[in-house]
Amino acid sequence: MSIRLFHTSVFFLLFISFFGESFAQQSSTLEINNAGLLRGGKGFERFLGDVEMKHQTSLIFCDSAHFYREENRARLFGNVRIQDTEDPITTTSSYAEYDGNTKVAKLRRNVVFTNQETTLHTDYLDYNRETNVATYFNNGKVVDSTNVLSSERGIYEVNVEKITFRQDVVLVNPDYTMKTNHLIYLTVPKTSETKGLTNIVSKEGYRLDAQTGSFYDTQQKQFRFFDGIVETDQSRVKAQELFYDEAQSFYEGKEDVRVLNKERQVEIFGDNGKYWEDRKYSMVHGNALVRKYFEVDTLFMAADTLISHDSEADTAKYLLAFRSIKLTKTSLAGIADSLVYNYSDSSIRLFQDPVMWDQKSQIVADSMVIFIANEQLDRVFMKDKAFAIMSDTLLNFNQMKGRTMTAYFKEGQIETLDIDGNGESLYYALEADTLKQGVNRILSANIKLTFQDGVIQKANFGIRPDGRFIPVQMIDEKSGSLEGFAWRIDEKPDRAVIDSWRKPVEIDLDATNLFNDPDVKLEMPTEEQIQEKLGKTAPGAEKKASDLKSAKLEL
Template identity: 25%
Template sequence: MSIRNIPVILFGGHRVACGVILCLFALCIVYARTPQRKKTSRKPKQEDNRVYLIHADVLHYNQYKNPEAQILNGNVAFRHQGAELYCDSAYFFEASNSFEAFGNVKMYQGDTLSLFSDYAYYDGNEQMAMARYNVRLHHRKSVLYTDSLNFDRLYNTGYFFEGGKLVDKGNTLTSDWGEYNTETKTAVFNYDVKLRNEKMILTGDTLYYDTRSSLAHAVGPSNIIQGTSNIYTENGYYNTNLEQAELYDRSVMTDTGKEIVGDSVYYDGKAGTSEAFGNVVYTDKINKNMLIGDYCMYDDSTGYAMATKRAMAVDFSQHDSLYMHADTFKIFTFNINTDSVYRKIHAYNKVRAYRFDVQAVCDSLVYDSKDSCMTMYRDPIVWNNNQQLLGEIIKVYMKDSTINRAHVINQALSVEQMFDSIHFNQVSSREMFAFFDKGEIYESDANDNVLVIYHPIDDSDSTSTGLNYLETSQMKMYLENRKLKKIWTPKVEATMYPITQIPPDKRFLPSFAWFDYVRPVDKEDIFNWRGKKAGTELKEVKRREAPLQMLDKPGGKEENAEDKKEQDVTSPVEANEKNVDASGGK
């Protein structure tokens, strides 16, 4: 081939190349327009579970001492599934996907969780970090301190088993064993548990704690001490922020001699109020009384208390306890937190009381500790052995928890049943007084419209020898050992009837009534209300009301004659005040 033919050949080759290129281009267009076959199977992408070594100042091996480990020193850093781990030195076991970390061990997971310790072993397959010595787990504002902690990254739970302390919002929790879940933000503490803050201390066996709401749930025998109050519970919730407690399973609250027990108890420390439901027993060990009901509440700040739903008050200050039932009891405290404090107890409706030696019924009752007076309203009746006392209002005054005197106001009637159960000694008057010494009556006074039926007794056989009927304006009876010793009256009209010649209409006074069927027979009977039979209730007596004071009407000289007449009417009190003013106040 000559040199002259070379360009021809090259030119001809260029033609051939252009044709081939055009053919390939056409084929590419056809291939691009042809539908491709879909792949029938595809391997799933496997999650990368490897622990990565990010940095170490020095890396070396020691096939004699630890042939399976890479020995790392200086600013060691690992990364594993969103967590970063740092330490001073480490043994990296690449085959088992784990490492041991030494010195200033730190683990960071996101921006809310960090773990610090002196030593740690990390298993990448199990995602378990086992930290030891001076361990601190920080999660948001909560810090867990311990010497041994296993943190499970799969379940976001740290377990400690050689004693631990959790500090959260001013609360410090300690126990021998426990766990903390960073996802639910809840902790469980077991064995020798103690929760402490500035206002309270909780001790127990098992405690569940929610760091979001600062709510503690005590399980098993537990005590909560706050100031002078103590709460014992085996199933209770306590909110340390709100200072509120919900207690179940017959929990007990005590404070300076007072104790409240119930199926469920709710306590608000800030408001100072407590409510109890179901078989509630409120006991005042200082004053020796109890308040029982299916619902009770108490306010520490005001001293107000209430009990209802099968409510019962018990006074055990004496040898024999007094039991009293009413639909509702209310206690009001006056001058609280002072030396002059006193209380009023209101009981209503359908009040029934029982003690071995005295029983009573009425519609409502008020007890005032200021003068130790118990006032009974609306058809009150009091029984003492074989004696019955009734009236419109009965006031009973106590001294050293023992009856001192009694005052019966309006339609007063005293009835004593004789030993033969047929004859009755009776006294009726507008009002009566009875005076007691060591619980025994020694004097009885009757005033205004006094009517008396009295049966003398034959000392030989204790039978009635006749009937004495008396009418007088006032009478005093003196007794000794419950027997009549002397009677005093200013003026009396009396008639003596032999036992065989008593007129039928003289056997009973016009107001006589014997309500033995109403009387409580034991402490359980106080819950069984039995009212008086129809027609035996006390009659309503309308009494004169005090005259209303007439006020001067404005108008001066233009007042009419009727207004002038009303203006001239002056009460005795006003007249006395005018005389005092006219005399210069002397």
């Protein structure tokens, strides 16, 4: 043999050795490693007892098998187990079909798919070893160290540790139960994401609902809801995007936030807000609004920022409002720069140029305190530069001013007015409530006025009052009003003003909730129905379905 021919032969042998081994490793042919008994069959080989097959990195075990050598596929009967030698994946079932060309295993009845801490239970599973994707249909259950998830259909993408659950999805863990129709669960970080309607009930009975989906970190116990509501015995919190940290009992809402304190019957609205449930402390800002419910009436208050605290101590139960305060009730309206509402005594403290209106009256002071009793305005205390104006039946303005002033109300109208310090009063004398006679102007350290239907009926003055009467024909602009008089009725807010600031959209308390739907027992579909769902109906499907029906007889 020549040297050239020798070198050529060696190269050819090395080429065959190297690429032959590579081809063998990549071969998609099913191999028979072991079987107790071999029997011939029509178009297939029948193996009985302790069957072991091999396909690339997978070992396949079963009690018996039909091996279609030319088609490179097998039907597996009894105690089927497919075990990957490289990945920690094991699948068991009562029956399976395995295609060596497509690398697809169709497992039926009592299927258990295990990947480390995650186990999937179902009766119908298609597992594509090429893509490492397992698809189940007609009810499946996934169990890991924290959660149990079930649904009618699902896709398990093993390479990315992602499971997508569809239709009648239920997630159960020690802290809560979730229902939805579309959930994506990542098994390693143990996070779940839902799309569409999502309803949750916690172990304490709290309700957490989202209309357009949610995200939940099951280990950190942090929720994020979209168009969501969280409801407890004491409160209800809603927002377009609502974050909830269960461990911290903390909520944060964005867009159309609302917090209802059920005990106090106070509801707060705003663009953004935060709420600490344990402390019962909330802060809302951005076109903020308060709605205080009474039995027969409702008080509305608009502000830029609201802070509410409802702690166990009575002295620490309050509501703070800042900037551009506007409030209105059926017989009450007011404005101020800032406000404090004390829940313990139902008092409202107004600061920085507050103005209050009640039917026919207006009161102004540097600061004032309003007390509400039995859902009605009870009394108002005004401090420093207090000024009260009441209109009579002829629309004249009766006026009083002093250092401090206390007005007492009955059935929504002023009944008495006490002025203490530097008191001044100006009120019109009428004849039969139809004819103006003149003006009474009185200076006194202390003045007490009694009213009926908003008209002064009686006046009591302190020691040595200084007064004079001005006939109607002598009344001019100066004598007809006290210094500092300003009728500011055009600033009086009403419901239209409140609604232009923020008009709450009422919550639909009867909205669809999946927990209200009865549990439905699913019927097992036929193979044809499965293939139709998957959109994979192929020639010969009827024969395969027939083979599947007869599989139990052939075990």
